[in-house]
Each structure stands twice: as C-alpha cells, then as structure tokens.
Amino acid sequence: xxxxxCRNFKEVLDSYLSDELAVETNHAVMxxxxxxxxxxxxxxxxxxxxxxxxxxxxxxxxxxxxxxRLRERLRAEASADVSAxxxxxxxxxxSLFAKWFGQFSMxxxxxxxxxxxxxxxxSAYLFSSSNQAQAATLSPAILxxxxxxxxxxxxxxRSLTQSETDPIHNVETYDPSLQDLGKHSPHKAxxxxxxxxxxxxxxxxxxxxxIYSRGDDLxxxxxTQRNAQAMKDGVVPTDDGGKAGLQRELGLMGQYTVSxxxxxxxxxxxxxxxxxxxxxxxxxxxxxxxxxLLRQRGK
Amino acid sequence: xxxxSAQQLSAFEESALSYADQLxxxxxRVLRHHEKAEDLVQxxxxxxxxxxxxxxxxxNLRAWLFKIMFNLHHSNLRRNKLQIVPVEETVFDTLAxxxxxxxxxxxxxxxxxxxxxxxxxxxxVILADIEELSYNEIAEALNxxxxxxxxxLHRGRKLxxxxxxxxxxxxxxxxxxx
Numbered sequence: 001x002x003x004x005x006c007r008n009f010k011e012v013l014d015s016y017l018s019d020e021l022a023v024e025t026n027h028a029v030m031x032x033x034x035x036x037x038x039x040x041x042x043x044x045x046x047x048x049x050x051x052x053x054x055x056x057x058x059x060x061x062x063x064x065x066x067x068x069r070l071r072e073r074l075r076a077e078a079s080a081d082v083s084a085x086x087x088x089x090x091x092x093x094x095s096l097f098a099k100w101f102g103q104f105s106m107x108x109x110x111x112x113x114x115x116x117x118x119x120x121x122x123s124a125y126l127f128s129s130s131n132q133a134q135a136a137t138l139s140p141a142i143l144x145x146x147x148x149x150x151x152x153x154x155x156x157x158r159s160l161t162q163s164e165t166d167p168i169h170n171v172e173t174y175d176p177s178l179q180d181l182g183k184h185s186p187h188k189a190x191x192x193x194x195x196x197x198x199x200x201x202x203x204x205x206x207x208x209x210x211i212y213s214r215g216d217d218l219x220x221x222x223x224t225q226r227n228a229q230a231m232k233d234g235v236v237p238t239d240d241g242g243k244a245g246l247q248r249e250l251g252l253m254g255q256y257t258v259s260x261x262x263x264x265x266x267x268x269x270x271x272x273x274x275x276x277x278x279x280x281x282x283x284x285x286x287x288x289x290x291x292x293l294l295r296q297r298g299k
Numbered sequence: 300x301x302x303x304s305a306q307q308l309s310a311f312e313e314s315a316l317s318y319a320d321q322l323x324x325x326x327x328r329v330l331r332h333h334e335k336a337e338d339l340v341q342x343x344x345x346x347x348x349x350x351x352x353x354x355x356x357x358x359n360l361r362a363w364l365f366k367i368m369f370n371l372h373h374s375n376l377r378r379n380k381l382q383i384v385p386v387e388e389t390v391f392d393t394l395a396x397x398x399x400x401x402x403x404x405x406x407x408x409x410x411x412x413x414x415x416x417x418x419x420x421x422x423x424v425i426l427a428d429i430e431e432l433s434y435n436e437i438a439e440a441l442n443x444x445x446x447x448x449x450x451x452l453h454r455g456r457k458l459x460x461x462x463x464x465x466x467x468x469x470x471x472x473x474x475x476x477x
Contacts, residue, residue, distance in 0.1 A: 010397050014456045018427065020434075038399075045400035049409065049460070050428055056406035057413075057429045062323040066337050070319065071312065073341060074348055078308040 002028040009039045013046055171208055174199050177265070177297050178208045178223055184293050185221070187212055190285050192219065207269075212286075219272040219282060221290060226267055259283045261291040265298050311351050315344065318364050321430055325365070328425055329372065331414065339375075343368040362432065365440035369422070400460050401467040412462035420455030427452050 002024050004012070009032050015021050016029045033040045062070075171178050182197045192212040200209050210221040257279040261268045270287040272279055322343060326336035346367050347354075354363060413421060422441065426432045437452075438445045 007397075014453070041402075042399055045402050046460075048402070049400055049404055049463070052404050052406055053409050053413070053459075054429050056410050057324055057328060057425065059406075060324045060327055061320045062337070062340065066323075066340075067316070067319060070316070070341055070344060074308065074312065074344060077345060077348060078304045 004028045004032050006032075006036060006039055009033075009036070010042065013039075013043060017043075017047055017050055171199055174206050174208065175225060177294070181208060181221075181223065181290060181293075182210055184290070185210060186286060186289055190282065192282075192286070214274075217273045217278075219270065219274065219286075221287060222269040222271060223290070223294070224267050224269070226262060226265055259287060261287055263291055263295045263298055266291075266294050268294065307351065308348075311348055314360055315347055315351075315364060318361055319344070321361070322364060322368055325422075325425055325430060326368065326372075328413065329418070329422060339368060339372060342371050346371065359436060359439070362436040362439045365426070365432070365436075366442070369441055397457065398461075398464045401463050404463060408463060408466055409459075412459055412466065415462050416455060416458055420451050420458055423448055423452045424455040424459060428456070 004025075009029060012021060012025060012029060016026065021029065033043055182194060185194065187194045192214050195211040195213060197208065197210045200207055205224055207222040207224045210223075212219040212221070257270075257272050257274055257276055259270045259279060268287050268291045270279065270283055272282070274282070319340065322340045323336055326339045327333065330336045330339060343364060347364055350367070354360065413424070416424065423437055426437045426440065427434075432440065434445050434448050434452075437448045441448070443451075
C-alpha cells in the first residue's frame with residue numbers, strides 16, 4: 001500500500017485536486033488527509049483557492065455588443081467571395097509576411113508556408129503530402145523541439161558568469177565532433193555576447209546549446225545529430241555539397257524565429273527572439289559558418 | 300452570400316462562437332486590457348473562420364481556437380519586441396519552500412497574484428485550473444511538449460500560492476505595526 005508523508009502530500013495536492021493522479025496515489029492522499037489535521041486544512045485552503053480563482057476569472061464575460069460586432073464582422077467576411085477572400089489582417093502584418101516570403105524561391109516559400117501552417121494546424125501530414133524532397137528536410141518535430149524550452153534554458157545560463165573559452169559540458173559523451181564550437185563561433189565580430197555552452201535535451205533529442213545575447217534578445221544556436229534511421233529511409237536528403245549554400249528552413253514557432261541548416265551529420269538551428277530580418281543576418285554570419293565548420297570536420 | 304457559405308457560417312457560429320466567453324476572459328487575463336482582449340478574440344475568430352475548412356470535425360475545437368489565439372498573441376508580442384525575463388531564477392528560489400496556503404483569500408487578491416505570475420506559468424494555470432483544459436489540450440494550444448505543460452503548471456500553482464502568502468505576510472506585518 002502506497003503511503004506519503006506531509007511533504008509529498010503538499011507536492012501532489014494540486015494534482016489531486018485536478019484529478020490528475022493515478023488511483024493508487026489518490027488513495028494515498030486521502031488516507032494521509034484522514035490522519036493529518038494540518039494537511040487536511042491545507043487541502044481545504046487550496047480547494048478554496050481554486051474556487052475563488054475560478055469565480056474571479058469566470059465572472060468576466062464578453063459583452064453582448066462585442067458578440068454582435070463579432071457576428072457582423074464574420075458575416076461580412078463570409079459574404080466576400082470565398083475564392084477571393086482576403087486575408088485577415090492588421091496593418092503591418094501583411095507587409096511583414098510579404099517581406100519575409102518575398103525573398104525566397106518557390107520551394108523555400110512552400111517550406112516556410114508549411115512551417116506556418118504546421119503552427120496553426122499542428123499536423124505533420126502537410127510535410128509528408130509534398131513530393132518535393134526539400135520539403136521533407138526537417139520534420140515539424142525537430143522544429144518543435146528546437147523551439148521548445150530553450151529560452152528558459154538560455155535565460156538561466158545567461159545569468160551565470162562563465163568564461164567563453166570553457167569547453168562545452170558533456171559534449172564528449174554526446175558527440176565529440178562538436179567540441180569547441182564556442183571557440184570557433186564568430187560572435188565577437190557580430191557584437192553578440194556569448195554566455196554559455198552546454199548539452200541539453202528536449203523531447204527525445206539532445207542539443208549542443210550555445211547561448212548568446214544581443215541587448216534583450218536571446219539567441220540560441222543549437223546543434224543536433226540528424227536522424228540516421230530517417231536518412232536510411234530516404235526521408236532526409238543527403239548533403240548537397242553546398243551547391244546553393246545549405247538547406248535552409250525558416251519558420252515561426254510561437255514566439256521564436258527558427259532557422260536551420262543541415263550538413264551530412266548534423267542539423268544546426270538558430271532559435272531567437274529576433275525579428276525575421278535581423279535573424280537573417282545571424283543566420284548568414286553565425287549559423288552558416290558553424291555549419292561550414294561541421295562540414296569541414298565531417299570530411 | 301452563397302447558400303453554401305451561409306451554411307458554413309452558421310455551422311461555425313454555432314460551434315466556435317460558444318467559446319467566445321472563454322477566449323475573452325483568458326485574453327483579458329493575459330493582456331490586462333479590455334479592448335486589446337476584444338481585438339485579439341476577434342482576430343482569433345476571423346483567423347479561425349478562414350481556416351475552418353482545415354479544421355477536422357471531431358477533433359478538439361476549443362484547443363484549436365486557443366492555439367490560434369496564442370499564436371496570434373505571440374506574433375503580436377514579437378512585433379512589439381518581447382522582453383525575456385529570466386523566470387528560472389525566481390522559480391529556483393521557491394522550489395524548496397512551500398508555506399501553508401492562506402485560509403482567507405479575496406477574489407481581488409487572487410486576481411492580483413495571478414497577474415504577477417510570469418507569463419509562461421500564468422497561462423497554463425489559467426487554462427488548467429480555470430478553463431479546465433487537459434494537459435494534451437494545453438500542450439496543443441501553447442505548442443509546447445506535455446512534459447513542459449506539467450512542470451510549468453506545477454511551478455505556476457506553487458508561485459501563485461507564494462504570491463498569496465507574500466501578500467498575506469505583508470498585510471500581517473502592516474497590521475502588527477499599527
């Protein structure tokens with residue numbers, strides 16, 4: 001029979017109140033509360049807090065005027081010819097997207113569009129439905145993982161004082177060919193502050209994570225190994241030898257700007273809070289040289 | 300409007316517009332501004348209507364709407380130069396310490412405590428504990444892995460309680476000084 005102490009009780013209590021626990025733990029919580037007056041009182045207080053929170057927030061509703069405006073706006077939108085239906089816009093938004101898309105060729109545009117659609121619909125089939133080899137270069141999963149929690153990670157490590165010549169922690173056990181990336185990174189010339197480099201993981205995947213800042217913006221340069229099985233299956237095209245530079249994909253993942261290169265063995269991602277145009281500078285001046293270095297090392 | 304569009308629109312209104320209140324109150328907590336919250340909700344529904352043909356019936360409409368809303372919100376933030384606050388430091392301080400929850404809390408206190416939470420922790424708490432979305436729905440809406448939802452929710456709930464305790468303490472201190 002599972003038992004828990006007061007400390008564990010408090011740890012799992014919120015999950016208990018949300019009915020998120022396994023049956024066994026649920027019973028352990030109830031048994032503990034029966035015998036411990038202090039924890040019983042804490043349970044009551046948290047339950048009350050939950051109730052007050054819910055009532056306070058749900059007391060607000062959309063006004064009838066707003067609902068009417070919304071309906072009218074939707075009807076106006078629906079009345080427009082479906083095929084020529086204009087995009088939803090606010091000033092500025094369209095021009096930003098136009099600028100962003102304007103500079104890419106059709107396959108790149110298709111990829112960028114796919115990345116945006118994935119954000120909206122969250123489905124992988126868009127990628128697999130395309131016959132173009134390029135569209136399969138990077139899976140949505142890797143972009144998701146790259147744009148995952150790395151900004152927390154970066155914000156935390158930025159707060160630590162580290163020498164930039166420090167070796168990357170734990171890189172030996174992950175991939176020795178990624179040693180000393182910090183030393184070879186051209187951040188100084190770019191006015192970036194280099195903070196820290198380490199190996200972290202997101203989802204199933206490990207990343208060598210180099211953290212830079214530029215004013216309030218954080219930049220994460222992430223290097224991860226390509227999926228060998230996927231390459232065997234022919235999903236990921238092999239390195240094209242740099243004919244047109246490197247494979248590139250641009251996309252917005254939530255609040256991040258994500259760009260990626262790939263070499264025969266690695267994927268190099270730049271994830272930042274920069275706007276697309278500024279990001280583009282660092283894609284070329286920071287991510288690309290690192291990708292080139294890895295290509296050299298891979299030979 | 301063609302009969303087909305009219306039919307589609309009424310289907311959309313019937314299903315999606317019933318979530319207007321939920322979207323609005325969450326937007327209001329996140330933006331703390333009535334008109335901006337209305338704008339965001341309107342933008343969300345217009346975007347949803349445009350993409351409605353891509354929505355698969357039978358999948359989760361509410362999570363889909365929240366997802367659209369947070370994507371729009373994030374791109375607005377990006378446009379207005381998002382400031383990244385190193386939240387982990389606050390969180391590290393609080394992890395080991397878990398004081399008793401105050402027994403008497405007013406709605407005003409709890410709303411002000413909620414507003415003081417870092418955005419990344421505030422939103423999962425709102426979606427889980429007020430709007431009752433599941434971990435999977437929140438992960439879907441915020442584009443983050445389920446594990447991240449769970450850890451942010453855990454920390455967010457704890458931070459909320461810490462805010463209330465600190466408030467109660469400062470109040471208590473004032474009283475004892477008088």
